[in-house]
Amino acid sequence: MGGFLGNFVAVQGGGSVLLLIGFLVATTLLQQRASQQVLDVLDNLPDRVKSTELHQAACRYFLRRNVGNLFTSRAHVIPIWFLIVVVGGCASVCYFGAQMVAASEVVPSYVLGGILATQPGVGSAQALQHYQSQTVFVGSMAFLAAYVWMIHQLINRINNDDMNPITYYFLSIRLLAVCLVGGLSRHVVEAIPFLRDLSTVTIEGVDYPAGLAILAFLIGWNPTLWIDELLIKVRDLIKTQIPSQRWPDKEKLPNNMSLMLLQGMVPDKVDRLNELNIDNVQKLASENPMVLWARTSYTLDLAVDFVGQAQLALLFDESRLKDLGTRGIRDIWTYALNIDSAAGVTTLSTLLDVPEQIIDSHHRRMAQCPTLARLDELRRALHPVQVAGNAGP
Structure with missing residues (x-):
């Protein structure tokens, strides 16, 4: 049974990478065929329509977006493989992190252990291992949410013909940022007693970090946790005099042209x-x-x-x-x-x-x-x- 579960987890970890690669290949082929079909249709229009500027602009639009093989194109090959490597690394930690933390010897880490790693030898190794495992857990859950968000963004951008090489870099950096913010948030929660108690659920006398899973999901979907919007509301509430551009009055805003x-x-x-x-x-x-x-x-x-x-x-x-x-x-x-x-x-x-x-x-x-x-x-x-x-x- 253990071997089966281990193989199942391995399939999940590798499947995340294969799903991403398959998705990129399938959507690229689909986009190429769709662009070629549209160009064929545009080429069969009457000559009086083909002579218009808008027709010529439409042809240029679809020709510009008819990208070759993503994995061999000079502009795309590096960012594509960088994204695949990032997803592969994060997926490995996500699916095998619990096994690695449980099976390996406890090595204090400031990134994973936080305050418990600041004084090696003080306290039990089990407590340090438990804390570091929770940090990996938060980062893993944040990655899963960010992975779903990334697939959603890829679908939208490919549908809008808005996939540029730099986009894959942005997606990669966002995945890494999500894991980092998730790990840091774990230490922040531990430092605030109210949040620590709120994030813990006791089952049969054992404390489990169920609330951290919710926090990780929010981080994965939006790494800033809407902090910018919150600071704007707080500043407006306390009427601080921090120098900044003022927002336009509501009655002076343009109409919502729906x-x-x-x-x-x-x-x-x-x-x-x-x-x-x-x-x-x-x-x-x-x-x-x-x-x-x-x-x-x-x-x-x-x-x-x-x-x-x-x-x-x-x-x-x-x-x-x-x-x-x-x-x-x-x-x-x-x-x-x-x-x-x-x-x-x-x-x-x-x-x-x-x-x-x-x-x-x-x-x-x-x-x-x-x-x-x-x-x-x-x-x-x-x-x-x-x-x-x-x-x-």
Whole structure:
């Protein structure tokens, strides 16, 4: 039975590394195939669409993210293997640490033993071994939480085409930092009687550090333990005069430009765009509809429509957007048509209670904005007959 359990633990330890390697290989192949398929689709579009700047930008976007083999690429090979070595080392300690501590001779360590290691020979070796084992336990639990967090981050970044070589270094350093902070927190808890008692659970007369497992999980998920946010709250509470930049007043903060401001944005579509790191109207307004179309199930017309609505939402708050909607003005193109004449400017100025100078400035901005020019070029290429002769932004 012991041999079976030992083999099972060994499989777990090695499995963590193999899972990471397999995950990186599978996602890289998936990303390569997806990028090539998108490039094939873009290459089969009509010539009038392929001649637009947004189409060319979309091709460059997917070509730039079509990375070769991660394990042979000059830019990726070192950070990838560094991450694998870090995960392998931490996993070995995590799965075999208890056996190593129990089987080995007690060697005092400032890192593991803390205050009990400051006076060698004082006290029992069993107490020192017990303390150092708990330190390894906290670091191991923190690593497991950080490992799950890392896989979650890898999925998000690969989904968003945001994996750079430096990212693997950041993930590696974060794993090491988590283990270090977990070990240090063990010593802090021991130094504070209230925390020490709170973290201990007594079962059949034996004290077990169950509370340290919760602390380790929080550290693994967020090594800073939200200390920055806590210090801000404490400073605001005691009104200290520590020199720092003051936070803007709440009433002066800009509006939360939620994607729900746009027509057709039901929660499912908002969640899908959030997966692509598009979490507000301003971000959507600057997106390439060709890329958005290639990476979602939306039609190209719908992607262009969403971006056109987002461009209009940048100009007004939600109440004025609602007023514009009552006149059938729902995107940047219909707004451009309505302000193309002096009479239209006057009408909208009265409707929205906005000075005519502001609406005139919108007209000048739209005429000079390269983003809107490229967006209008794509729109006209998609529907050359319908928009021919229409005034675009």
